[in-house]
Amino acid sequence: MTDIFKDFITELAEINEQDMNRIMSCISVYNVKRNTIILAQGEVCDKFYFLEKGCMRTYYITEEGQEKTRLISFDNTPVTVLTSFINLKPSVEYIDALEDSELLSMSQTDFFRLLDEIPSWALFYRKILELAFAFQNNRIEDLVTLSAKERYEKLLKERPHYIQRLSNKIVASYLGISQETLSRLKSK
Amino acid sequence: MTDIFKDFITELAEINEQDMNRIMSCISVYNVKRNTIILAQGEVCDKFYFLEKGCMRTYYITEEGQEKTRLISFDNTPVTVLTSFINLKPSVEYIDALEDSELLSMSQTDFFRLLDEIPSWALFYRKILELAFAFQNNRIEDLVTLSAKERYEKLLKERPHYIQRLSNKIVASYLGISQETLSRLKSK
DNA sequence: TAACGATTTTGACATTTGTCAATGCACAGG
DNA sequence: CCTGTGCATTGACAAATGTCAAAATCGTTA
Numbered sequence: 001m002t003d004i005f006k007d008f009i010t011e012l013a014e015i016n017e018q019d020m021n022r023i024m025s026c027i028s029v030y031n032v033k034r035n036t037i038i039l040a041q042g043e044v045c046d047k048f049y050f051l052e053k054g055c056m057r058t059y060y061i062t063e064e065g066q067e068k069t070r071l072i073s074f075d076n077t078p079v080t081v082l083t084s085f086i087n088l089k090p091s092v093e094y095i096d097a098l099e100d101s102e103l104l105s106m107s108q109t110d111f112f113r114l115l116d117e118i119p120s121w122a123l124f125y126r127k128i129l130e131l132a133f134a135f136q137n138n139r140i141e142d143l144v145t146l147s148a149k150e151r152y153e154k155l156l157k158e159r160p161h162y163i164q165r166l167s168n169k170i171v172a173s174y175l176g177i178s179q180e181t182l183s184r185l186k187s188k
Numbered sequence: 189m190t191d192i193f194k195d196f197i198t199e200l201a202e203i204n205e206q207d208m209n210r211i212m213s214c215i216s217v218y219n220v221k222r223n224t225i226i227l228a229q230g231e232v233c234d235k236f237y238f239l240e241k242g243c244m245r246t247y248y249i250t251e252e253g254q255e256k257t258r259l260i261s262f263d264n265t266p267v268t269v270l271t272s273f274i275n276l277k278p279s280v281e282y283i284d285a286l287e288d289s290e291l292l293s294m295s296q297t298d299f300f301r302l303l304d305e306i307p308s309w310a311l312f313y314r315k316i317l318e319l320a321f322a323f324q325n326n327r328i329e330d331l332v333t334l335s336a337k338e339r340y341e342k343l344l345k346e347r348p349h350y351i352q353r354l355s356n357k358i359v360a361s362y363l364g365i366s367q368e369t370l371s372r373l374k375s376k
Numbered sequence: 377t378a379a380c381g382a383t384t385t386t387g388a389c390a391t392t393t394g395t396c397a398a399t400g401c402a403c404a405g406g
Numbered sequence: 407c408c409t410g411t412g413c414a415t416t417g418a419c420a421a422a423t424g425t426c427a428a429a430a431t432c433g434t435t436a
Contacts, residue, residue, distance in 0.1 A: 004390075082321060136324035141248075143331045149392090167414090179413085180415080187415080356384065
């Protein structure tokens with residue numbers, strides 16, 4: 001059941017069986033239906049989630065009421081609003097399920113306790129942070145360097161499943177452009 | 189001399205004197221003149237720098253030859269191309285000095301060795317990563333949500349020294365807009 | 377101090393992208 | 407099977423921003 005997560009951890013940090021068991025003792029399973037909001041704006045993200053299967057979205061709503069998608073997560077990825085999780089501050093962002101999804105969860109308290117108890121877990125967290133940083137770095141580069149059209153083409157080339165599995169509305173919001181612009185880009 | 193750096197570390201992670209001395213034994217001082225490039229595109233960023241005084245810029249050059257500024261660092265901040273530093277991969281980005289600057293530096297090897305030796309140093313690094321992540325998160329939000337004008341006004345309000353100490357060219361490049369647009373925004 | 381080079385400003389114009397509105401389409405729930 | 411709600415498409419237009427070019431200003435160095 002939780003094997004996918006175990007594999008994911010192991011790829012980032014070697015962990016012995018005892019420690020792994022300790023970690024898994026803090027994990028619970030959490031299944032959600034499509035369109036469920038698992039974290040709303042203003043709530044504290046006090047859980048670390050791992051998405052085993054399905055699709056989740058992290059987004060926020062601007063003052064003008066527009067949805068801006070920060071991140072789309074597919075199978076086999078961590079899902080958390082780090083900025084809220086780290087300091088237990090209210091989250092600006094929502095997390096919802098774009099498809100029926102199978103999640104694991106660990107409480108923030110356990111997560112941080114494990115950091116002190118298990119060096120490999122601390123290494124795991126460090127790697128997560130490094131990857132998250134690199135991802136955002138790329139995101140910024142794309143936003144600053146590429147036009148709407150180029151961003152769409154890059155996504156189509158590098159992550160075609162985004163365009164296949166997601167609605168236009170979501171993809172547009174992820175690319176930072178309007179639905180109409182995306183629709184026009186696609187029809188060329 | 190290195191007191192500023194010590195204070196900086198201490199604010200993020202408590203460190204006893206012995207560990208601090210160990211850390212400081214890996215530090216060397218590095219002064220650079222305005223306009224010096226301390227890291228060029230294609231080179232590996234194998235040093236962690238800490239800017240005690242002055243101003244440094246992290247930027248890259250697009251295929252069309254445009255400079256895009258990722259980050260401006262003033263007194264009392266770490267300066268490193270993390271994506272290169274972490275994996276010792278060639279850097280996409282340049283680092284140069286916008287003013288005469290006083291830097292400290294630590295080799296990547298020492299930096300990572302200390303992570304294993306000194307838990308507080310590992311905590312320090314974790315905090316740095318968390319802060320860097322939060323900063324980028326913000327940056328993305330601004331780029332996606334705000335217009336050029338709003339981004340300028342926000343910068344003017346929250347970090348007026350950016351506009352005072354930096355040339356228009358640099359500020360524009362940091363905001364992700366053209367010099368001309370910035371010039372027009374300012375004259376209102 | 378003079379002169380050069382770089383930066384800034386300004387104008388005219390092109391391009392990209394957003395907004396609004398109307399229509400067509402598709403799917404979920406009764 | 408019908409129907410309503412949300413999503414996608416298309417057109418017309420507006421707004422924001424970029425590009426190019428010329429003139430003005432500033433700062434540095436010979």
